[in-house]
Amino acid sequence: MTSQKVNLADKLSKFTEHWAPRIVAGYNGNDIMVVKVEGPFVWHSHPETDDLFLVLKGEIDIEMPGHTVTLGEGELFVVPRGVEHRPVARSEAHLLVIEPAGTPNTGDPETAVRKERL
């Protein structure tokens, strides 16, 4: 897994679903993932981990209680652990995200999507 180089655009060309992260590499027990997003996600938080977003294409809002951060291409933001947030994309955006392996994307194993490896 970690001994192959990863072309992010190539990985993103292999699927169309929104809010369904694909694992493309591993780093010290973390999943490095690409994801296509459009529209609003659900409000959630991760009590045990920070949540890193890097915009590869398009633009997203990270809504948090009391403020919103808008990220364009080449911009990153780390949602600190425990902070409620809702990512929203007005049109399709492509992201690189990093989370410890096994972290439910909704913050809740009951509603989380299974992260496929690409």
Place this chain on the structure above:
Amino acid sequence: MTSQKVNLADKLSKFTEHWAPRIVAGYNGNDIMVVKVEGPFVWHSHPETDDLFLVLKGEIDIEMPGHTVTLGEGELFVVPRGVEHRPVARSEAHLLVIEPAGTPNTGDPETAVRKERL
């Protein structure tokens, strides 16, 4: 630190030195850094951590014993912990790198550069 968005190009415009990573964010005890590179770095390894490279601009070779991986813009590679490697850039390239806070960039605290926070 982690509550500000980070524009990677903007951070990269603030320095010119090569092989001197700048910390731009934190994620679960890891430093998220940008670095400008040109020419060959030193052969080294990190016994305790994987080493993640994402090329933001330009091209680099990651030389390892027996093989070399060439990375262009939008390509990432994780050097597994303990694996000897030497990054080489034929012309200036810009990278995003992730390492646990405090990891010496040369694998050796004696020769490592101090990573500044930007």
